Amino acid sequence: MKHGISQRKLGRMPAHRIALLRNLVSALLHHETIKTTLPKAKEAAKMAEKIITLGKKGTDPAKSKAMAYLMPPHNSPTPSSNASSSSSSSAFDPETFVAPKSLLPKLFNDLSARYVDRPGGYTRILKFGRRQGDNAPHAIVTLVDGPRDVKLEMLARTVGKEGLDLVESSGSVDTLSEGWEGLRPKTKHQVERALKYKSPDQVKEFKAKAKEFADYLQAEEAAYGGLRKPDINPETPKYRRPGLITPKSGKILRAGERLSGVSTHTTGLGLARGALARSPRGRQSVDKTPRFWGQARLPQGVSAEIA
Structure with missing residues (x-):
């Protein structure tokens, strides 16, 4: 019976592998979008799911486990407590802005509130070609329903283009204002899945993005x-x-x-x-x-x- 095959070894010793995954998960929770190789992306996404589940629990043991696993984020300028109000509105100053010491406030406040109704599937992996040099498969890992959700942006463009095609071909009503009727069945299914846990304001924002891309397509030729x-x-x-x-x-x-x-x-x-x-x-x-x-x-x- 084989043991110890719960995760990929990634060509590293245990201490190096654990530190690598901790760094990837911390960067994913902070930036909400990272790019790495496909095997690393799959392992980092699996660990990020577990950490976000700890954040949704909100108990003291969950906070202890998350604190022991996460690393402090880097390159994250936030105003310090003793910074003046005038300098906070100015450009980044390393003397007055310091990086946060912990990701726990974001994990147990922002992310837990975002995924309170979602039973799972907090991450998404998008394949991104191959890396130049060693030809390793690249992938983009994102947190779903976030401000940097790549698939949501691509889906909004697809909805805008298909809605514009429907208006131009049949002269019917705008599918963005009358619902999702007229879209392809595959696109309609993806829209329903993407907006399942969205609030009404977020649905309006999604429609605004689709309408903006449709207007861009109509004005693109004249603009160029x-x-x-x-x-x-x-x-x-x-x-x-x-x-x-x-x-x-x-x-x-x-x-x-x-x-x-x-x-x-x-x-x-x-x-x-x-x-x-x-x-x-x-x-x-x-x-x-x-x-x-x-x-x-x-x-x-x-x-x-x-x-």
Whole structure:
């Protein structure tokens, strides 16, 4: 019978491994978002779940265990008790601002109140490609329902874009103001899960983020002035081609950059699926032309200049 396999060894001796996990968990509870390798992220998230559970208990034994495990946070400027009010509103001054000595107030007050109705699942792991050099898998660990929840920001953008697509295609009511009807079933399910433990004010903030991204998509092309193109004088003869010194205007499209109206075939996800050079049989081939969101919804044969 094998023993001692409750957690990953992470290529370290026990004392080094325990200190590493204590540091990762303390940084996660303080910053609420950290980036590390995937095996470390899984172990740190598991330990952070246990520490937050101790914070929800609020008993003296729970405070003793949390105090014994957590490390003092670093690089966290907060006003000291003897700092003057005038210096507290100014820029960071190492002479008057010191780091907090403990994470216990945040754990037993803020985090416990945030997750009072949530039975578990306080952390989320998002894969973040691979690290340059040793090609180790990277991951982002975040605390859910926090101000730095990455998935919530991405979901708000998805809701804004799908709601805008619904208004433009069918001319129906705005799905952000009338509920979540009209979204894809998968997106609607993710929204219901993400907002299950949210307050009405937080739901309004989520809708505001989605509406802000929808407005950004509509104004993006006009704000950038379209794609990069030379400013040719109408009086210039057509046989004179624009040279290198011809002034240009518009957004420069970088290599690998995806605009709002470009298919996902040109993104990292499409490259991973091998969809860049694939032409699907029996279906219309995907248009990979660089364009903004408004240009992608023009009728066939209509150019952006006419619109």
